[in-house]
Structure formats: C-alpha cells, structure tokens
Amino acid sequence: MSEQQPAGGTFLIGGVRPVGRLGFGAMHLPTEPAAARDTAIAVARRAVELGVTLIDTAHLYGWGANEELLAEALYPYPPELLIATKVGVAPPGELCGRPEFLREQVDAGLRRLRTDRLELLQLHRVDPQVPLEDQVGALRELRDAGKIAHIGLSEVTAGQLAEARTVVEIASVQNRYNLEYREYEPVLRACTEAGIAFLPWRPVLPAVDAGGPVARIAAETGATAAQVALAWLLGRSPVMVPIPGTASLSHLAENVDAAGLRLSEAQRKLLDDE
Template structure:
C-alpha cells in the first residue's frame, strides 16, 4: 500500500520529502533548491516536511517561494518548539507565536500538520500539546504531530488531543524507537522516521548484498526496508540533488523479498 491517511482523513503518499537540506541563501544553490522542491512535487511527492528550526524560518519561506500556490494534493508539515540559538521552548505563548509566524511564511491560513519539534522538559506536556489543540480548534492547524517522543509521552499526549503523526529517528542501524513504532501502528498514527537513509553503506554488508541482487542503490534498499517495515511508516528522505531526489522517489517501487527483508532485519 503506497498511501496513508494522515489523521485518518488526509491522503498522502508514503514516501515523502524532508526539506531540511535545501540551501536558502540567495544564489545558485537557492535556485537549485527551489528546483528540487518543485521536482519533488512533479515526481508525485505529496508530503513535504520542514521546520522553523531549519534556517529559523528560511526553509519555510523557500518552500512557499517554490510551491505556492500549493497543489491540492500536497501536505506541508512543519515544526515548532525550538528558539534561537537552539533552546527548547514549549511555553504556550511561544508556540502560538511560532505557529502564527509559520502561517505567514508559508502563506497559508492553516498548517496541515503541525509538529512539536521536541518536548520541552521544563514545561508540562499537557501545556505544550494543549496549546496546539487550542490552535487546532481555532482553525490554524489541521493535524498535530510529535517528534522524538517515548511511548509514555505519546500516550499522555493522546489523552489530551488526537495525535496524527510521530517523527522519531529510525533506520536500519538505529531502531531504539521500535516500541514507539509499534504504538503508532496499533493506533494508526503515521510514523515519520528522520534520517531514514544510512549515511554510509559498507561494501560487504547486507544492504550492499541486497542492492547488488536488486540492481538498486543502498539508499533505495534502506528506504524500501522502511516501507516494508510497517504500513504506518512514512520516510522523509532529504536531499539538495535532483538526481538523488529521483533515486529516492524510485525507492517506492522497490519490492524486497522475504529473504532479503530477513537479511536486513538481522543487520
């Protein structure tokens, strides 16, 4: 199954795009970044992830420049909860201000998926999630997500408001959040693994072996493994390269055998 319903209602393709690596400074690299974002949509990507942290809003502005007016099938997800120079801040007034800024930068009156970038340990989770719930009720947010949370935090948040997604680090080599993935699968919550593609693939490891057998790249194998891992898995690989973008998108069509999956599962 190549589609998923965010919040049970908003259909997106299961292979998204993470915009974090797109350069935002004026010049040739920015022009290329705009081309990459536009090409992602042309290739059928319907979920693009960004955050206020990525350039302190510059990444959001880049996506608006590249893609506004947004095609109806595109879901833009962003994140709030981090203040310069990188301090967690989950105070409700701060979150409300960041959401308003995101609305302005993205040129929209509603954020389709607003994620709490990190849980601020200095602020009760109920206050942080409650602020996002109030913004949802006001029509500024359609769906609420969390990032880097435990099962206990996810459970607590779900007692306050409906949670549509969780974005935790997860890949072939890092599976610490397997219990969170299982909780998301049970509840039908989208799981967006960040850093989904391994930074390096050894020449003699299982990824290389499967890549050789399938004619795929190591990155495509890593993404195909994630897609096969759980029906709620929505990888969001990022790149600033048009060629790498096309390679990542093509991974959605790679089907691994049971034996290949078992080999990768074993590491």
C-alpha cells in the same frame, strides 16, 4: 499537476488526509547563495512533479528561511500537497514549549508558508521544563481555532506519546529510525497499533555506504544502498512514511524510485536481523 500518482501507495494522515508513503525532508535545501537557492527551488518543485505529496520542514531550519523557500517554490500549493512544519525551538537552539511561544511560532509559520492553516504541525521536541499536557494543549487550542489541521510530535518516547494522546489526537510521530538505529521500536509499534503516521528522520544516511547485507541486496536487486534502506522502511510498517532529504535532483529521483523496490522475504529477514 503531478506527473504521476504518489509512489508506494498512500497513507491517511489523521485517518482523513491522503499522502504518498514516501515524503521529502526539506531540511537540507539551502536558502543561499542565489545559485544554491535556485537549485533548491528546482528540487522542491521536482519532488512534487514526481508525486511527492508530503514535504517536511520546520521553523528551526534556517529560523523560518526553509519555510519561506518552500512557499516561494510551491505556492499556490497543489491540493494534494501537505507541508508539515514544526515548532518548539528558539534561537540559538533552545527548547521552548511555553504555550505563548508555540502560538507565536504557529502564527509566524502561517505567514511564511502563506496559508491560513497548517495541515500538519509537529512539536519539534518536548520541553522538559513545561508540562507536556500544556504543550500539546496549546496546539489543541490552535487546532480548535482552525490554525492547525493535524498535530504531531517529534523525538518522543512511547510514554510521552501515550500521555499526549490523553490530551489531543496525535496524527504523526517524527523520530529518528533507520536500519542501524531502532531505539524507537516501541514507538513504532504504538503508532502501528493506533494508525499514527511514523515519519522516520535520517532514514537513509547510515545505510548509504554500508557493506554486508545492504550491499549484497543492492547488488541482487540492481538498486542503490539508499533505495534498499528506504524499501526496508516502507515494508516495516503500514504507517511508515519516510522523509528522505536531499539538495540533489539526481538523488531525489533515486529516492522516489525506491518506492517501487520490492524486497523478498529472505532479503527483508536478512535486514531485520542486521
């Protein structure tokens, strides 16, 4: 049972599944050696205790080892927890969106996460060698078979998002986006208009050591630069669900606390114009 309600309010994935608006990215959790793995398990468990209800992983992260780590740490899963994973990359790192490969990865993910349904399955990257309609069509078939609840995309353009939505309902988009990297602003606008969750990856890193407005606002609020960056994201759009990742218990607590930081209109405008 979580120690507190999800901080920062909630968002409905696919219009039906509530998650806290500040998630957790599990990519940086080490799976070895043993001591580091123990710490990683403790971080994952603490995230849930602190009210995090969306954890993001992928087959690519350790080629399944990250998924297995989360299962070891959190299974049986609390009913409020949604674990999102991603498929579509084959060792040693080549894109592969062939339907048969996606089906194999989904089945492997189900086994590793010890579940009979993936609550949010995202296409890690669009394979340019395979028609997009075939890639998302395969995921739609898996959803219809009951193996996936909701389908998402990652690193897509607004055009690709629109094309995918002609094939199947899209519940989330996971693109790189932060204070210093706003290339996907058109995608964020499209997600905001459609009520699609936008999960920015690498939401904090560029701002952690930033000077200028970020440092000034951090000093004004008594927050860290990372917390300012996350608070800015949360206020950027109601569909924004940042997924900061860390392997540190102290950084985890810091990130979660960012959900309670409220920026003034003047502070937000300063960051918007940054």
